[in-house]
Amino acid sequence: MALLQLERISAQYPGAAKPVLSDISLSLGPKQLLVALGPSGSAKTSLLNLIAGFVTPSAGRITLDNVPVEGPSAERGVVFQDDALLPWQDVLANVAFGLELAGVPREQRESKAREMLALVDLAGFDKRRIWQLSGGQKQRVGLARALAADPRVLLMDEPFGALDAFTREQMQELLLQIWQRSAKPVFLITHDIEEAVFLATDLILLAPDPGQIVEHLQLDFGQRYSAGESARAIKSDPRFIETREHVLAKVFSQRQTIREQLA
Amino acid sequence: MSGFQTPSPADTITTRLPTKPHRASGFHLSTRSISVLTLAVLLGSWWLVTALEWVEPLFLPPPSAVLEKAWLLMTKGYMESTLWQHLGASLQRIGLALLFAVLTAIPVGIAIGHNRIARGIFDPLIEFYRPIPPLAYLPLIVIWCGIGEFSKVLLIYLAIFAPIAIATATGVRTVDSAKIRAAQSLGASRWQLIRHVIVPSAMPDILTGVRIGLGVGWSTLVAAELIAATSGLGFMVQSAAQFLVTDVVVLGILVIALIAFALEMGLRALQRKLVPWHGQTH
Numbered sequence: 001m002a003l004l005q006l007e008r009i010s011a012q013y014p015g016a017a018k019p020v021l022s023d024i025s026l027s028l029g030p031k032q033l034l035v036a037l038g039p040s041g042s043a044k045t046s047l048l049n050l051i052a053g054f055v056t057p058s059a060g061r062i063t064l065d066n067v068p069v070e071g072p073s074a075e076r077g078v079v080f081q082d083d084a085l086l087p088w089q090d091v092l093a094n095v096a097f098g099l100e101l102a103g104v105p106r107e108q109r110e111s112k113a114r115e116m117l118a119l120v121d122l123a124g125f126d127k128r129r130i131w132q133l134s135g136g137q138k139q140r141v142g143l144a145r146a147l148a149a150d151p152r153v154l155l156m157d158e159p160f161g162a163l164d165a166f167t168r169e170q171m172q173e174l175l176l177q178i179w180q181r182s183a184k185p186v187f188l189i190t191h192d193i194e195e196a197v198f199l200a201t202d203l204i205l206l207a208p209d210p211g212q213i214v215e216h217l218q219l220d221f222g223q224r225y226s227a228g229e230s231a232r233a234i235k236s237d238p239r240f241i242e243t244r245e246h247v248l249a250k251v252f253s254q255r256q257t258i259r260e261q262l263a
Numbered sequence: 264m265s266g267f268q269t270p271s272p273a274d275t276i277t278t279r280l281p282t283k284p285h286r287a288s289g290f291h292l293s294t295r296s297i298s299v300l301t302l303a304v305l306l307g308s309w310w311l312v313t314a315l316e317w318v319e320p321l322f323l324p325p326p327s328a329v330l331e332k333a334w335l336l337m338t339k340g341y342m343e344s345t346l347w348q349h350l351g352a353s354l355q356r357i358g359l360a361l362l363f364a365v366l367t368a369i370p371v372g373i374a375i376g377h378n379r380i381a382r383g384i385f386d387p388l389i390e391f392y393r394p395i396p397p398l399a400y401l402p403l404i405v406i407w408c409g410i411g412e413f414s415k416v417l418l419i420y421l422a423i424f425a426p427i428a429i430a431t432a433t434g435v436r437t438v439d440s441a442k443i444r445a446a447q448s449l450g451a452s453r454w455q456l457i458r459h460v461i462v463p464s465a466m467p468d469i470l471t472g473v474r475i476g477l478g479v480g481w482s483t484l485v486a487a488e489l490i491a492a493t494s495g496l497g498f499m500v501q502s503a504a505q506f507l508v509t510d511v512v513v514l515g516i517l518v519i520a521l522i523a524f525a526l527e528m529g530l531r532a533l534q535r536k537l538v539p540w541h542g543q544t545h
Contacts, residue, residue: 054444074450084441087540088463098449101459131543149449 002027003185004051004153009060010210011046019058020046022210028153028185028202033176033222035200036189039251043211044189048157051187052078064152074098077151081158083138085130091117091141092126098149109148116144119178136167140174147182156188160195168192172199173231180226193251197221197244198235205247207254215250219243324510329517332510341511342502344494350518352494356412357477357484360419364476368424369469372431373457376465385428393425397483401490410491415484422483423476430472434465467534467541474530481523496522 005027012019020043028034038044049055051062053072062069064076085094092113099109117123120140133141139159146154160168172195179186190196196203199222205215221234234240306326312318313325320328336346374381397418408414438461446460488497496519503511534541
């Protein structure tokens with residue numbers, strides 16, 4: 001059963017001639033890791049902002065458990081591209097921040113936060129300051145912070161986009177492990193085709209002007225990783241490469257059509 | 264094989280390294296020691312011109328006379344009050360004004376930065392009175408509130424209020440929107456957002472505002488005491504000048520400078536302690 005439901009969503013900024021997103025319908029259920037892939041300008045972030053409640057759609061309906069989404073809430077946890085952590089607090093307080101806002105007593109929230117830090121392989125980093133962390137560590141803290149608040153769904157806005165290639169691979173594997181263990185539905189946006197194909201159970205390809213879904217694929221590479229296959233073995237599997245090239249071709253053919261339309 | 268006999272790059276580096284850190288010959292002074300030297304030269308020439316009696320003590324008393332006077336002022340006093348009493352009067356005025364300014368300007372600044380209506384109300388008021396030199400409205404304050412302590416504290420308060428309120432509003436307006444969204448998606452209410460994200464984010468700007476405000480406030484206070492007061496450092500300098508007691512004048516100016524310097528340094532230390540993340544790349 002779908003948990004998060006988007007029905008014919010459009011979005012338009014005030015004063016703009018064209019909508020940024022047009023007629024988007026999708027659903028996200030338990031055990032799903034939905035990846036929205038698209039080139040710059042395909043309004044990926046706008047889509048995530050709609051689901052998070054930072055922006056309201058100009059048409060259509062977004063529901064979580066059949067309840068309409070109105071504004072941001074702790075039910076929809078967000079991991080940002082730039083960590084968006086609070087530098088005046090240490091790592092532990094950052095992870096416990098959502099629970100602090102909810103009024104959970106200190107001991108309880110700190111033990112939960114420690115648990116989450118262990119989950120993202122940052123046990124013992126409690127007292128570190130944010131500016132002492134590497135880019136990958138900050139993203140781990142951001143992930144732990146979102147998870148600590150125990151959201152219904154996890155939204156990730158190009159979470160590994162600013163990381164180097166090595167760290168990105170590690171983070172992808174970490175995400176799959178956590179997703180498998182927590183069983184939380186994840187909605188992730190990226191412009192990295194390999195990342196999208198590797199992580200997604202469901203991959204939607206967005207095309208720009210206005211942002212729209214042009215392809216919806218169901219994939220199982222992430223599940224193969226969870227079943228014990230190594231990430232490198234999966235990514236060098238001919239079937240993985242074939243899928244990746246198929247998606248890549250689709251992106252380019254989409255650009256071609258746009259160019260022809262403009263010409 | 265001959266290729267293997269040429270020294271490897273690593274060898275060349277290790278043999279060259281020891282010569283590398285050598286500086287060009289000549290002595291090297293840190294910026295701080297240059298500053299100390301400047302002050303020493305200044306003091307030295309002060310002593311020299313007075314010791315050689317190039318300048319009359321009436322215009323510039325020797326350093327020794329000023330020190331002696333300092334001792335006398337601390338123990339016996341001048342114009343019925345000791346140096347400590349004058350200093351205390353000035354510090355109390357600025358302390359009270361600062362306290363009220365911090366208590367009111369920070370909330371007003373947050374409101375201006377956060378709320379459209381508050382911005383509409385306070386922005387023109389602050390922008391109107393801020394460019395006026397405080398001494399220009401001192402006469403009006405004296406007409407309204409008399410010549411007592413309240414007038415002086417009110418004057419300094421007004422001088423400190425604007426920089427703090429403006430800096431706070433700037434800090435609030437420039438809060439990273441990602442941090443705000445992050446807190447909202449963790450369930451933060453409007454008040455929690457202000458308390459946990461906006462105020463801490465704006466803290467570096469607030470402290471800069473306090474620093475600027477204290478600087479403006481201190482110079483305003485001393486100037487106000489020169490004009491209308493019966494105690495305080497400014498009054499001490501002014502009344503000494505009327506009787507040509509130059510050593511007290513010089514001493515007063517030195518103490519005023521010293522306090523301003525101490526305030527600035529104290530605020531900088533506070534900034535380092537309260538906002539250690541400021542200026543760090545994160």
